[in-house]
Amino acid sequence: MDPHLKAMLDDLAAQAAGQEMPLLDxxxxxxxxxxxxxQRVATNQxxxxxxxxxxxxIEGPAGPIPARLYTPQGxxxxxxxxxxxxxxxxxxxxxxxxxxxxxxxxxxxxxxxLAVDYRLAPExxxxxxxxxxxxxxKWAFDHAAEIGFDPAKIAVGGCSAGxxxxxxxxxDLKDDPKRRIAFQLLLYPGIWPEEETQSRKELxxxxxxxxxxxxxxxxxxxxxxxxxxxxxxGRVKDLGGLPPALIVTAGYDPLKDEGRxxxxxxxxxxxxxxxxxxxxxVHDFYILGDVSPAVVEAAKETAATLKTALA
Numbered sequence: 445m446d447p448h449l450k451a452m453l454d455d456l457a458a459q460a461a462g463q464e465m466p467l468l469d470x471x472x473x474x475x476x477x478x479x480x481x482x483q484r485v486a487t488n489q490x491x492x493x494x495x496x497x498x499x500x501x502i503e504g505p506a507g508p509i510p511a512r513l514y515t516p517q518g519x520x521x522x523x524x525x526x527x528x529x530x531x532x533x534x535x536x537x538x539x540x541x542x543x544x545x546x547x548x549x550x551x552x553x554x555x556x557x558l559a560v561d562y563r564l565a566p567e568x569x570x571x572x573x574x575x576x577x578x579x580x581x582k583w584a585f586d587h588a589a590e591i592g593f594d595p596a597k598i599a600v601g602g603c604s605a606g607x608x609x610x611x612x613x614x615x616d617l618k619d620d621p622k623r624r625i626a627f628q629l630l631l632y633p634g635i636w637p638e639e640e641t642q643s644r645k646e647l648x649x650x651x652x653x654x655x656x657x658x659x660x661x662x663x664x665x666x667x668x669x670x671x672x673x674x675x676x677x678g679r680v681k682d683l684g685g686l687p688p689a690l691i692v693t694a695g696y697d698p699l700k701d702e703g704r705x706x707x708x709x710x711x712x713x714x715x716x717x718x719x720x721x722x723x724x725x726v727h728d729f730y731i732l733g734d735v736s737p738a739v740v741e742a743a744k745e746t747a748a749t750l751k752t753a754l755a
Contacts, residue, residue: 445696446724448736453650453726468659473566477536487734488544492551499539500591502560502583505575506568510561512539513591514550524555524754525593526629527581531604531728533634533660534565534573534675545603545731548740552747555599555754556592558584562609570666574674577609578616585623597754599627599687603730604652604699605660607633611689611706612674618685627753628689631746632699632727633706637678641701652698652727677706683713690749692742695723718749 445453468476494517502509516523526549530542539561550557562576581600588595602610607630614628648654661667666675673679691707693700700721710717722729722742730746733739 445726446736446738448738449724449726449729449732452732452735468655473535473564473663477538477564480532480536481538481541484541484728484731485543487732490734491544491547493547495547495550497543502580504579506563506572509563509576509580510539511580512543512546512559512561514546514557514559515592516550516554516556519554519556519592522592522594524597524599524626525584525588525591526550526553526555526557526599526601526750526754527584527610528557528559528629529562529577529600529602529606529609530559531602531606531731532564533656534570534605534664535660536564537605542603542606542731544733545743548733548743549601549747549750552744553751553754555751558591558593565665566663570664570669571671571674573605574609574612574671578613581613581617581625582623596624597626598623599629599750599754600625601629601631601750602633603631604727605634607631607703608635608675608677611635611677614686615677615680615683616674618687625687627687627750629746629750630689630691630703630706631730632692632694632697633703634699635678635702635706636676637702637705638676639678641705643701644698647696647698649698650696650726654698657698678702683710683715686710686713686715688716688753689718690746690753691717691719692746693719693721694725694727694729695721696725697727699727720745
């Protein structure tokens, strides 16, 4: 494991030692969200400050969806665009938790990024977040001129649960002739495979534990829903015709096998999908920018691939 990330995890373990920790089910989601935001904002203070931001509102299926537009310094009036969905198991995470990460993507790739603050479970169970994600990318196409997006070069992306949302909307729109997604950026995505992968069986953390995964899935309440395939992408049989993709996984992440397997399924369906694994990284590493220099280097490599894909 990356020594800087290991030191962070060892420090967290030392802080928790001797304390009686309540079960996650006993903690209100609002409190978990607040703690997560505080932790992740604190690890991204070094993100590029030259990126301009503007908070905007998107017309959603159940009301306004907050969003944030990132414009790199010196950007032309029109650039390629990335519609980005934060991670957090569909239950936690927001514009602030992933602000530093979106700043890096915009700065390093030289593209505008539109981050979407979709509705969260359990207050808004499945498929509310997926409906918002789809509405947001449709809005980005339809209002491309207003936000400086080149409509021929719009990508979708996200990390963890956000990677699931990005992959899902790419499937939703693959037959839409007016809204052709150019690229998928899927960072340690949650694919929800039909069968439990080896990495889900063997890895219980760090950060993403079996308890946390079960808590997320319980609150999302997607099991048994008629649209469950929108989140359980392992059930989608036809992946042909989807946009090219980059799928990134981390060596110390229970989700790593399903990300790798999804890349293989895309390639088997004739989709150009590259898979990159960072073997010494953990889940959530892209938003731990101040913890390890390796995180920033990985962000630069990922952004370079995005930039090339949208050139």
